[in-house]
Amino acid sequence: MSKPKKLILILGDQLDLQSSALSGFDAKVDQIIMIESAHEANYVWSHKARIALFLSAMRHFAKALEDLKYPLTYVKESTESLVDELRKHVLKKKITHLICVEPGEWRLKQAIETLATDLDLSLDMREDEHFFCSRQTFLDWTANKKELRLEYFYRLMRKTYGILVDAEGNPEGGQWNFDRDNRKPYPKKGPGIIEPPAAFEPDELTQEVLAYVGKTYHSHPGSLEHFQWAVTRKHALEALHYFMEYRLRNFGIYEDAMWTETPFGWHSMLSSALNLKLLNPREVIDAALVSWKKHDLDLSTVEGFIRQILGWREFVRGMYYLDMPQMAQDNYYRHERALPKWYWTGNTKMACMKDAIGQTLKYGYAHHIQRLMVTGNFALLAEILPSEVCDWYLAVYIDAIEWVELPNTAGMALFASGGRFTSKPYVASGAYIKRMSNYCNSCQYKPDIRFGETACPITTLYWNFLMKHRTQFDANPRTRLMTANLNKISAEDQTAIALHAQAIFQHIEEI
Ligand SMILES: Cc1cc2nc3c(=O)[nH]c(=O)nc-3n(C[C@H](O)[C@H](O)[C@H](O)COP(=O)(O)OP(=O)(O)OC[C@H]3O[C@@H](n4cnc5c(N)ncnc54)[C@H](O)[C@@H]3O)c2cc1C
Ligand code: SF4
Numbered sequence: 001m002s003k004p005k006k007l008i009l010i011l012g013d014q015l016d017l018q019s020s021a022l023s024g025f026d027a028k029v030d031q032i033i034m035i036e037s038a039h040e041a042n043y044v045w046s047h048k049a050r051i052a053l054f055l056s057a058m059r060h061f062a063k064a065l066e067d068l069k070y071p072l073t074y075v076k077e078s079t080e081s082l083v084d085e086l087r088k089h090v091l092k093k094k095i096t097h098l099i100c101v102e103p104g105e106w107r108l109k110q111a112i113e114t115l116a117t118d119l120d121l122s123l124d125m126r127e128d129e130h131f132f133c134s135r136q137t138f139l140d141w142t143a144n145k146k147e148l149r150l151e152y153f154y155r156l157m158r159k160t161y162g163i164l165v166d167a168e169g170n171p172e173g174g175q176w177n178f179d180r181d182n183r184k185p186y187p188k189k190g191p192g193i194i195e196p197p198a199a200f201e202p203d204e205l206t207q208e209v210l211a212y213v214g215k216t217y218h219s220h221p222g223s224l225e226h227f228q229w230a231v232t233r234k235h236a237l238e239a240l241h242y243f244m245e246y247r248l249r250n251f252g253i254y255e256d257a258m259w260t261e262t263p264f265g266w267h268s269m270l271s272s273a274l275n276l277k278l279l280n281p282r283e284v285i286d287a288a289l290v291s292w293k294k295h296d297l298d299l300s301t302v303e304g305f306i307r308q309i310l311g312w313r314e315f316v317r318g319m320y321y322l323d324m325p326q327m328a329q330d331n332y333y334r335h336e337r338a339l340p341k342w343y344w345t346g347n348t349k350m351a352c353m354k355d356a357i358g359q360t361l362k363y364g365y366a367h368h369i370q371r372l373m374v375t376g377n378f379a380l381l382a383e384i385l386p387s388e389v390c391d392w393y394l395a396v397y398i399d400a401i402e403w404v405e406l407p408n409t410a411g412m413a414l415f416a417s418g419g420r421f422t423s424k425p426y427v428a429s430g431a432y433i434k435r436m437s438n439y440c441n442s443c444q445y446k447p448d449i450r451f452g453e454t455a456c457p458i459t460t461l462y463w464n465f466l467m468k469h470r471t472q473f474d475a476n477p478r479t480r481l482m483t484a485n486l487n488k489i490s491a492e493d494q495t496a497i498a499l500h501a502q503a504i505f506q507h508i509e510e511i
Helices: 038-042 048-067 082-092 106-118 135-142 150-161 204-216 233-246 271-275 281-294 299-323 351-363 368-381 386-396 402-413 430-436 457-468 470-475 480-487 491-506
Strands: 006-009 031-037 072-078 097-101 122-126
Touching: 006 082, 031 038, 031 048, 031 082, 038 048, 048 072, 048 204, 072 082, 082 106, 097 106, 106 122, 106 402, 135 299, 150 299, 233 271, 233 281, 281 299, 299 402, 351 368, 368 386, 368 402, 368 430, 368 457, 386 402, 430 457, 457 470, 457 480, 457 491, 470 480
Parallel strands: 006 031, 006 097, 031 072, 097 122
Antiparallel strands: none
């Protein structure tokens, strides 16, 4: 009996030659398909650099497959949806067996499963091995838990994989978490010299993609001028080693710090390579452990970095699949306001927002605290409809894929899931931004003024938010101090804050 004709689908964020989709691959009988679909670039209004990154990385990966003489159908620049293209190919080639790695997006997973049922295809959807924690292990962990919290999940991961633990399973340095040491602002005079991150000049193939994206998606947000992202496994490994050699040393201490003209700080900028699967999280953590010993780095820096990958990255992915499709609908506070248009241009008078959005449009990048405590904080305080905020985050970041974007935005930044996996809403006034950055120095607003013409909109909206949700904040020991501070504000001033907040809402496009 002849072997069945198997088709291996490789998605744009599954660019690994060691992928589980290719295990057992027989180049004599089986075929591979990769599809560029305009639908993927258009279903949110994607940043040009995000589209270019996917296309360039896919085309480089296709070249690597061709160099190996693997039989590949590469569908270029299709205007149809990915699944429609796949359907056409399956029918034309009389495919009976489809193999793929489980997609990172729930929507795509459903669509592929539906297609397989429609066409009576045998579908072999394999585990994505680019995560430490399988979906089943995460499910098992959640069973009978009242609260789903990163901290306990992270400890389990550390113990299970023997990372930063001693032989008895105790945490290295006597603590599981050094977060408190990792919240320093830059010195008053500024960040000083920071080793710039690894950057890759676009090669011929990338230049071709940049020209295509510039032309086809010219109305999309963002710039292509500064495109220097890793688009191959070789680049990604270089970026990894460069970071470990020169930039990890100050990652922890300045992880939350922000400063004008300092878009990358000491961050790794490895998220896009990790999410495209050009890097495996295991090798990233191994490299951090080697760098720790080699350069005698502070444990707090190494633990802080590892927590992001072994903790947060795995945790949000587990939560995404656990709570979809509900997560995309969640709107705990029932916020309805439209996203201000200046989120797409950076054209606002608020210096912190202008800087965070400005660098996002320039590079497709902002670091975690800018995403959480600047643009995310504002969106929550300004009562913006979560789905509009989520679409923005999915569109503008180079590393944005729904499994990681949605839980971070809806769950963490907007509290849209109502504390399902975070212990409190992440809200802050202008005082926090003043403490963690120099943004306020060049701003026409004043972070400590609560109402009136010069009042910082973030400060006004912060107190307004606390007034509205006083009962919720009072009931939570982690936020009670905030309402205690609110109680120190006179009733007269609280009324003035509420009125000023209404004025901000009415003129939100002009602030
Ligand atoms: C509202 C919001 C939206 C976000 N959207 C995305 C997104 O679409 N894609 C994405 O990869 N990350 C997202 N994050 C998480 C985080 O901001 C980015 O991973 C990080 O800024 C990427 O830059 P970096 O590689 O320099 O990270 P570093 O600060 O150097 O961190 C190292 C690595 O840890 C991982 N990591 C760190 N924080 C998180 C986190 N909260 N969740 C998951 N992984 C994490 C990333 O893989 C990152 O590369 C979001 C965070 C927020 C608050
Ligand atoms: S004053 Fe307010 S709006 Fe201006 S930079 Fe500071 S926090 Fe941002």
